[in-house]
Amino acid sequence: MTILRIIALALAGLLPLQVQAQDGPLRIEITEGVIEPLPFAVSPFLAESGAAGSYARDIARVIGQNLAGTGLFREIPSSAFISQVSNFDAPVPYPDWKAINAQALVTGSVNVTSDNRLVVKFRLFDVFSEAPLGEGLQFVGETANWRRMAHKVSDQVYSRITGETGYFDSRVVFVQETGPKDARQKRVALADYDGANVQFLTDDRSIVLAPRFSPTGDRVLYTSYETGFPAIYELNVNSVQRRKLDVPAESMTFAPRYGPDGQTVVFSLSQGGNTDIYTLRPGGSPQRLTRTPSIETAPSFSPDGSRIVFESDRSGTQQLYVMNADGSNPQRISFGQGRYGTPVWSPRGDLIAFTKQNEGRFHIGVMRTDGSEERLLTASFLDEGPTWSPNGRVIMFTRETAGAAGAPALFSVDISGRNLRRVPLDGAASDPAWSPLLP
Amino acid sequence: MRHATKALLLLASAALAACSSTGADRFGGGSGGPGSGIGSGSISDPTSVAYFQQTVGDRVLFVVDTSTLTPAAQETLRGQAQFMMANADYTAIIEGHADERGTREYNLALGARRAASVQEFLVSQGVAANRLRTVTYGKERPIEICSTEACYSQNRRAVTVLGAGLGS
Numbered sequence: 001m002t003i004l005r006i007i008a009l010a011l012a013g014l015l016p017l018q019v020q021a022q023d024g025p026l027r028i029e030i031t032e033g034v035i036e037p038l039p040f041a042v043s044p045f046l047a048e049s050g051a052a053g054s055y056a057r058d059i060a061r062v063i064g065q066n067l068a069g070t071g072l073f074r075e076i077p078s079s080a081f082i083s084q085v086s087n088f089d090a091p092v093p094y095p096d097w098k099a100i101n102a103q104a105l106v107t108g109s110v111n112v113t114s115d116n117r118l119v120v121k122f123r124l125f126d127v128f129s130e131a132p133l134g135e136g137l138q139f140v141g142e143t144a145n146w147r148r149m150a151h152k153v154s155d156q157v158y159s160r161i162t163g164e165t166g167y168f169d170s171r172v173v174f175v176q177e178t179g180p181k182d183a184r185q186k187r188v189a190l191a192d193y194d195g196a197n198v199q200f201l202t203d204d205r206s207i208v209l210a211p212r213f214s215p216t217g218d219r220v221l222y223t224s225y226e227t228g229f230p231a232i233y234e235l236n237v238n239s240v241q242r243r244k245l246d247v248p249a250e251s252m253t254f255a256p257r258y259g260p261d262g263q264t265v266v267f268s269l270s271q272g273g274n275t276d277i278y279t280l281r282p283g284g285s286p287q288r289l290t291r292t293p294s295i296e297t298a299p300s301f302s303p304d305g306s307r308i309v310f311e312s313d314r315s316g317t318q319q320l321y322v323m324n325a326d327g328s329n330p331q332r333i334s335f336g337q338g339r340y341g342t343p344v345w346s347p348r349g350d351l352i353a354f355t356k357q358n359e360g361r362f363h364i365g366v367m368r369t370d371g372s373e374e375r376l377l378t379a380s381f382l383d384e385g386p387t388w389s390p391n392g393r394v395i396m397f398t399r400e401t402a403g404a405a406g407a408p409a410l411f412s413v414d415i416s417g418r419n420l421r422r423v424p425l426d427g428a429a430s431d432p433a434w435s436p437l438l439p
Numbered sequence: 440m441r442h443a444t445k446a447l448l449l450l451a452s453a454a455l456a457a458c459s460s461t462g463a464d465r466f467g468g469g470s471g472g473p474g475s476g477i478g479s480g481s482i483s484d485p486t487s488v489a490y491f492q493q494t495v496g497d498r499v500l501f502v503v504d505t506s507t508l509t510p511a512a513q514e515t516l517r518g519q520a521q522f523m524m525a526n527a528d529y530t531a532i533i534e535g536h537a538d539e540r541g542t543r544e545y546n547l548a549l550g551a552r553r554a555a556s557v558q559e560f561l562v563s564q565g566v567a568a569n570r571l572r573t574v575t576y577g578k579e580r581p582i583e584i585c586s587t588e589a590c591y592s593q594n595r596r597a598v599t600v601l602g603a604g605l606g607s
Contacts, residue, residue, distance in 0.1 A: 182584050207576075209579070228532075230575065255547070270548060273506070273554065273573070311545065381586070402586035404584040406586060
């Protein structure tokens, strides 16, 4: 179990860790800001029928990509393998895997049933302990959902090795951008967390901004200029039916997010040049939570629904504040150099991610909910709009390049600041929001 | 002319959008009446949209992260107010914009502030409040696209976009 503890420490990543020699050969050395990823092997998944061949290859490939993509694991290429697994139930020849230093081994098999369903089985082994890590599991689903099944296997593997919930079987809603900078066209789009399976949820006739998932992932709030004025809409992800939020005419609304109940919406409403924070419940009328002449926007509920973090320039510059869900007792929490915006409460409740602007650079950072232990994770010409992975370990955000040809893209980074990656998508993309784990 | 063309396109799209929303009819769309034939009118016609855009000046610029009207902006807006009062059939949508050096939500709020400060000034000069409406675009619609102050200063703007008249 040493392997578990060490990875858990690495994941926590909040302190410069110095983990030195471990007992036995299971050893991950973590030095300040650098982790030696755990070597693992995904043995080719066995195809139990001819039709299963391509699924077996693709599923094994996606599992490898998922795990390696975390930065916590390093995939050993199959060209290095000594053993060929020819039977899913045969004993594992541990020495062959030890010889190539595969500390974790994933084996699997895939079948396509007569009614065109995919059956995916997998096992996970701690090679140097010569023991399975948890029970073998089987997933059954539509063949069209083969990537989701690969993600579910990956979530299991990640979870068994790290002791944390995974985040692979999840999606991202974002804004796909096309066209030149002064005539950008924008559409709400949906993709797997890794950028695959892009679908569009709106057309490009109106500017759309900042889509946000409901806690169950089946609905999305976003801002659209459909009427010529910014207004909040709720969209059903499956039916693509949408409805406008019921707010006073002649007001502009934006920056919506769901409360944890999936019913309450917290948002900004701008009237007469003054922007304040409101909540709206189904069938109700907007409840005003802030009453200052300054800008109050970008609200985000705590996971227990008791508090709201938001940004305000009431002090003269953009800073972060936390107030009770009824608007009472606002307290400033950001006091560092520069300006702070777009706060988002982590799904674990422990941290707040934010955008920071300082000395001409933009950063994504995290801090405790009382503002302490601020850490900046990124820096660039323009980074903004963090969103949390369902397990609170990874942050996705928008990074935009400078200049006339500048364009935004989605990036992700660990909360330790490691493993910065571009989410592979065709074309420009902005304003990501990560879904919860899919059911 | 480039600015003018863009403003017209923006107005045209705003007008189209307004057609489908209740209560926004007087802010565009329709036919007949001054200003509805957008782009019509010669710059030499002091009642024309072209004259308003190019001779009066349809936009004012702002200092970074402010919505305060500079003396130059106030001068332009006095001209806009005189034009609006002399041409009482026009309505206007005031668009507030921000440069790209800010977060999306804050820039929306900042654009709303800028549009409102223009609206308040025009009203203070005698333009009826019900002829004016504001909209913020935040950093969504830059008119200049470089990433230097030369462009940012042009993008931190409020543009008064004339529309079809009341009751048209």
